[in-house]
Amino acid sequence: MQADILDRDIKFLPGMGPKRSELFNKELDIKTFRDLLYYFPYKHVDRTRFYKISQVSGDLPYIQLEGLIKRVELAGSGRNKRLTAIISDGTGNLELVWFRGLRWINDLVKPGKNFIVYGKPTIFNNKVNLVHPEMEDPDKQEKTINAALQSFYNTSEKLKNSFITSRVISKLQNKLLNLIYGKIEESLPGELINRLGLLNINDALLNIHFPQGTGELKKAEARLKFEELFYLQLKILRQKTGRNHKIKGFVFTRVGELLNSFYHNHLPFELTSAQKRVLREIRKDMGSGKQMNRLLQGDVGSGKTLVAVMSMLIAVDNGYQACLMAPTEILASQHYSTLSKILKELPVTTGLLTGSTRKKARKILHEQLKSGELDMLIGTHALIEEVVQFKKLGLVVIDEQHRFGVAQRARMWKKSNNPPHMLVMTATPIPRTLAMTVYGDLEISVIDELPPGRKSILTAHYFDTKRERLFGFIRKQIALGRQIYIVYPLISESEKMDYKDLEDGYESISRAFPPPDYVVAIVHGKMKQDVKEIGMQQFISGTAQILVATTVIEVGVDVPNATVMVIESAERFGLSQLHQLRGRVGRGAEQSYCILMTSHKISNEARQRIKTLTGTTDGFEIAEADLKLRGPGDMEGTMQSGFPFELKIANLARDNKILEYARQQAMSILDRDPLLEKPENIMFSQQLERLHPEIEDWSKIS
Ligand code: ADP
Ligand code: MG
Numbered sequence: 042m043q044a045d046i047l048d049r050d051i052k053f054l055p056g057m058g059p060k061r062s063e064l065f066n067k068e069l070d071i072k073t074f075r076d077l078l079y080y081f082p083y084k085h086v087d088r089t090r091f092y093k094i095s096q097v098s099g100d101l102p103y104i105q106l107e108g109l110i111k112r113v114e115l116a117g118s119g120r121n122k123r124l125t126a127i128i129s130d131g132t133g134n135l136e137l138v139w140f141r142g143l144r145w146i147n148d149l150v151k152p153g154k155n156f157i158v159y160g161k162p163t164i165f166n167n168k169v170n171l172v173h174p175e176m177e178d179p180d181k182q183e184k185t186i187n188a189a190l191q192s193f194y195n196t197s198e199k200l201k202n203s204f205i206t207s208r209v210i211s212k213l214q215n216k217l218l219n220l221i222y223g224k225i226e227e228s229l230p231g232e233l234i235n236r237l238g239l240l241n242i243n244d245a246l247l248n249i250h251f252p253q254g255t256g257e258l259k260k261a262e263a264r265l266k267f268e269e270l271f272y273l274q275l276k277i278l279r280q281k282t283g284r285n286h287k288i289k290g291f292v293f294t295r296v297g298e299l300l301n302s303f304y305h306n307h308l309p310f311e312l313t314s315a316q317k318r319v320l321r322e323i324r325k326d327m328g329s330g331k332q333m334n335r336l337l338q339g340d341v342g343s344g345k346t347l348v349a350v351m352s353m354l355i356a357v358d359n360g361y362q363a364c365l366m367a368p369t370e371i372l373a374s375q376h377y378s379t380l381s382k383i384l385k386e387l388p389v390t391t392g393l394l395t396g397s398t399r400k401k402a403r404k405i406l407h408e409q410l411k412s413g414e415l416d417m418l419i420g421t422h423a424l425i426e427e428v429v430q431f432k433k434l435g436l437v438v439i440d441e442q443h444r445f446g447v448a449q450r451a452r453m454w455k456k457s458n459n460p461p462h463m464l465v466m467t468a469t470p471i472p473r474t475l476a477m478t479v480y481g482d483l484e485i486s487v488i489d490e491l492p493p494g495r496k497s498i499l500t501a502h503y504f505d506t507k508r509e510r511l512f513g514f515i516r517k518q519i520a521l522g523r524q525i526y527i528v529y530p531l532i533s534e535s536e537k538m539d540y541k542d543l544e545d546g547y548e549s550i551s552r553a554f555p556p557p558d559y560v561v562a563i564v565h566g567k568m569k570q571d572v573k574e575i576g577m578q579q580f581i582s583g584t585a586q587i588l589v590a591t592t593v594i595e596v597g598v599d600v601p602n603a604t605v606m607v608i609e610s611a612e613r614f615g616l617s618q619l620h621q622l623r624g625r626v627g628r629g630a631e632q633s634y635c636i637l638m639t640s641h642k643i644s645n646e647a648r649q650r651i652k653t654l655t656g657t658t659d660g661f662e663i664a665e666a667d668l669k670l671r672g673p674g675d676m677e678g679t680m681q682s683g684f685p686f687e688l689k690i691a692n693l694a695r696d697n698k699i700l701e702y703a704r705q706q707a708m709s710i711l712d713r714d715p716l717l718e719k720p721e722n723i724m725f726s727q728q729l730e731r732l733h734p735e736i737e738d739w740s741k742i743s
Pocket of ligand 1: 310311312313316339340341342343344345346347468492493599601628
């Protein structure tokens with residue numbers, strides 16, 4: 042390939058210079074012409090408009106005006122030193138203020154000179170002024186590309202201190218485009234551009250920085266968003282096709298004794314049709330000769346555990362071992378006891394391995410795993426350890442998978458010479474756009490139906506002042522024989538303040554619900570495992586009517602008799618966490634309730650979260666709201682494993698149509714040429730090599 046002009050170092054851009062280019066490197070990670078061109082503005086403002094000073098008020102956004110400098114004054118001393126200038130345009134006077142770069146400004150801004158001024162009006166001492174406006178000499182105004190809209194670029198504090206403002210960046214973009222417009226190599230095939238009616242790359246880049254009009258800007262955005270999402274999808278899906286090409290999966294053809302016997306004789310209840318469908322999908326995968334990589338999404342309480350158990354039985358039926366990994370000890374032990382119970386009558390051996398498994402028991406487990414004596418292992422992160430070796434591991438199930446990092450999941454691949462089938466489960470519904478990107482290389486199954494007889498949970502918001510009423514309600518529920526969760530936020534397990542809240546809460550609840558009529562148990566992350574276990578058991582067995590806890594109970598805990606979930610300081614929880622917590626109730630046949638307690642002073646965003654939660658119990662709807670409120674980078678379910686890539690222009694909360702479309706296009710190309718080997722697809726493989734090196738390829742890890 043000929044040297045691409047876009048790969049040129051930005052220090053060679055006229056007007057840039059070595060010092061600035063270093064700052065661009067360090068502060069914005071901009072190293073080449075391409076990096077600069079693809080540094081897109083975060084907003085566009087109509088720049089054809091000039092304001093008159095008489096029109097300026099404190100509530101305007103960025104404005105532009107032209108006037109004559111009347112006076113310049115240095116005032117204050119030390120840190121309070123500032124430079125003020127009065128500018129006038131015949132309709133009035135306006136004060137301009139600077140706190141930094143005074144010497145430079147002082148040299149530039151002289152009385153009697155005309156300036157074009159850009160800035161955001163603010164009010165200080167009842168007077169409107171512009172702080173740190175950008176100043177441009179109208180006579181020296183650089184010949185910029187004509188544009189109907191002015192682009193605004195993010196800068197950093199360091200850049201601003203070196204006078205690299207949004208406007209300076211715009212000027213550099215202008216220089217760059219003057220230099221290379223028309224010479225930028227097309228990055229999408231002509232066929233695709235024609236068929237989809239996209240703007241060509243030269244005009245797209247020109248119009249994103251210097252829009253000729255709002256219509257052109259829209260077209261430029263559409264083209265660049267499509268390109269970004271298309272290559273992202275192509276990369277993700279190409280990895281999947283490559284993986285399927287390279288790795289042969291264990292073939293589980295047998296629907297053996299175990300599954301049959303379980304299905305016909307030991308199934309505790311009729312499967313929902315969603316559970317049946319998902320099981321069919323899993324069976325098909327595991328019998329296909331491909332290695333399964335499937336994400337199972339199902340709202341809390343939708344019955345994922347049963348699907349996991351039955352998938353594990355298929356593995357054992359085919360002569361393989363299976364394991365189930367959960368993020369907390371509580372959850373792992375609960376899974377272990379569920380499995381032991383429902384598999385009691387079957388000839389399957391199960392074991393539990395967690396951080397607190399005693400050394401001796403651990404050793405025995407290790408040996409049984411290696412010899413193949415043990416069919417199923419349930420546990421926590423302890424399963425990942427090197428010493429845990431299987432004889433013939435065929436299936437790995439990971440529960441609440443978002444609690445594990447990508448690397449941790451990948452390490453389970455190595456537990457077998459040939460990668461085992463993977464089933465990763467989550468109760469955090471993932472909006473479709475995220476599922477297609479963050480988990481775009483996995484097959485996806487959804488349990489979209491709750492077991493029959495569930496009543497939808499009623500959710501209410503109480504202010505702290507209604508605590509008496511809350512206690513009254515709890516007493517009534519306990520009188521009906523129900524159990525209550527009361528959860529306190531513990532943002533960081535080490536925060537003293539949070540523990541104080543929890544302990545104070547526990548005390549006041551114990552006072553309001555005294556023995557011998559009531560038993561209040563408490564569980565939190567700082568407790569020793571065995572103490573925690575005792576608290577948990579008190580609640581599970583029904584001895585304790587109230588469980589005061591932190592979010593350690595968030596995932597998976599299953600006590601069908603619990604009907605009330607009280608969440609203290611609910612404003613401090615994220616949406617999906619609130620939804621998860623709420624999912625701890627509503628598991629039995631009785632009407633369940635979730636009560637969100639907050640103080641009167643809560644932020645608008647918190648109010649919005651609470652409104653969403655009281656308004657719906659649909660996990661997908663909540664996830665969509667979460668995505669819109671917080672943006673993809675902060676979403677739970679992606680945060681823990683790290684949002685794996687950065688998008689420069691597309692927005693996963695808004696651009697779902699473009700994404701959907703881009704994915705279709707990428708799929709149809711890979712259908713015809715799975716490894717992108719055909720000559721007409723060479724452009725794709727070249728682009729992919731450059732793009733998103735941060736996306737890990739699972740098949741390369743093993
Ligand atoms: P989750 O998907 O949140 O992990 P679980 O697997 O813990 O949900 O199941 C929630 C509850 O629903 C459990 O008590 C389980 O026994 C019960 N359950 C699962 N499947 C069914 C079904 N088909 N019919 C009735 N109850 C079911
Ligand atoms: Mg579960």
